[in-house]
Amino acid sequence: MSAPEKIAALRRLLAGRTAPAPDAGRVLPTGLPGIDDATGGLPLGAVTEVVCAAPSCGGHLLLGQLLAATRARRERIALIDAGDCFDPESFPADLLAHLVWVRCPGPVTRALQAADLLARDANLALTVLDLRLASAAELRRTPGPLWYRLQRAVEPADLALVIETPFAVVPCARVRLEFTVSHDATTLGRPRAELAARLSPVLQRHRLRAAV
């Protein structure tokens, strides 16, 4: 048996022993035309990276929209807040009734550990890992296997995992969205729903599920 045949046989063997990956078509709609039109929504069983490359670019507006979308379906959402920057008072109290907020300031690896635990829980529909305040050096030092471990944890689950980062750093992200434009001062006087509807991140990556 040649080496490629051996690799193919090994892949088939592993595919038979591991849980089948969910259908690539299953998504969690966000309710934002700028995202749903491009990707259909957040892919379930996969990692979505949201790169917030500019200050005040709308990452939290997106989080608020995700809170509203999951609240309407009475699904649970977990937020691992590695920067301890979530402000509950910025949202109506009823919008947080389904939220598990994990205040996790400290090393990135600890936030990844918490995400790994929550990503394996069958009761959650969405997990958001906010790493925007992590230093660039720490994010670059994060071992690659930790990201792939997260991906493997999510794959068999009915869960979407969103990782917010200051720059593109998650190698295994199936979808990567990038916010590059800061809000201007006039947005402070506009309804939030209108601001959310105008969110239009740049789609940097949209991978299909790899065939085994």
Next chain:
Amino acid sequence: MFAVLHIADFPLHAVLRSGAFDAGGPAALFDGNGKKSLVTTANAAARATGVVPGLTAPQAVARCAGLAIHAPRPAAEAEARALLLATALNLAPVVEDTAPGAATADLRGADPTRVSAAARAAAAHLVTAGLPAAAGIARTPFLALLAARRSAPGEVTRVDDETAFLAPLPVETAEPTAALVPVLAAWGVHTLGALHTLPLADLTARLGADGLALAHRARGGDPRPLRAHPPPREFSAVHHLEEPVATLEPLLFLLRRFTERLALELRAARLAAAGFTLTLRLEDGPGHARTFRLPGPTADPDILLRALHTHLESLRTDAAITGLRLDVEPARPLERQPGLFETGLRDPHGFADTLARVSALVGAERVGTPRPADTHRPDSAVLAPPAPVVPPPEPEPPHAPWGPPLRRFRPPLPARLEFAAKDRRPSYVWTERFAGEVSAVRGPWCASGGWWQADLAWSRTEWDIALADGGLYRLLRTGDAWFIEGEYD
């Protein structure tokens, strides 16, 4: 019909089960710790090398160099006995503690097609728990005991043809009195089959009442009422460690034994655990006690152990542990059908376990669902345990939020400001993270509260600022200090 669960060499296996000993190697139980103590029980591996009851330790070790020597442990025997009876109580509600290592269950009224499978499962469960039990099913308790003794561990022997089963057995199995043994030997009666052939009237005439009783036992005896063992009313387990323990594995080994037995007792009583209390006795100083509330009553030992494991993983004690106790709070199990549109937890115990693990990682006070506190002081939300069921959404508030939500900097970033000479508004800002020219300012907004109590009083003035390079921030002044409280995102 009766079933007997029987464990051969029970005291020895009870001791072997209580520690991480090699149950397959040669082992013997002695009647004490002294030099003159004698072997009371030996397992099959030891008996194969010639170790028999009555030998002294040097004699036994001379025959079997690798012999593991054990002294009796009444606590281990009591724990094993409780496990055996709990297993039997899951077979039938009326159970007799017949002898050490033998429990009899009254199966009268049970479905005869299912009793064999149930008895086999009970024996296999005991084998998995470290007790090599066998089961016997027969018309009488005595016959069932004989059948169990002739079964291999984990197996069940059901006696349907009593004559064929009893015929080859030695006459000693019917427990003749000492006076009858030589008489029967002189008659050439060595098996129960041979005893059957003797006419009952002649046997009674020659051997009297003892002979008649022997003949009855040789035919399997009669069904008798069992001395019912009362099911436990309190569900607890205690263990005193011989050596102090400072690592997790020995504790988990013991707790697994505890939870398995307690779960069996709960199931036998048609109950479940609503919560439990773990008490650790420390070598010096006060002990450690922790009470657990479960999201729903359960009698699953794995769930109980998982909660204990999660807690112990993050536990640090000042001294080694010398004993532990587990007390279970019983409750009636919940049996209901979920509603069609109910959005409860799919796996409540899994969710509780996940939260416990995350709490162990980041701290219990940092995990939960945010709830507004009864104050207008900013950033005062508290964390509450997540609700078991997500409530239906409320109607949208009349005043929908405006502007982007705030991302707080905790603690706020100290800021230095430059003010425009014309209107004294901020024109430039410096912080440790960013700096830039201020292109737009909204405010000020003043707020205060808690003025009636000195330690609760607060006062603040806020502005919203936009930087020319991009970024919307909340500027905060408290006293004479300036801060950037957060970023509108």
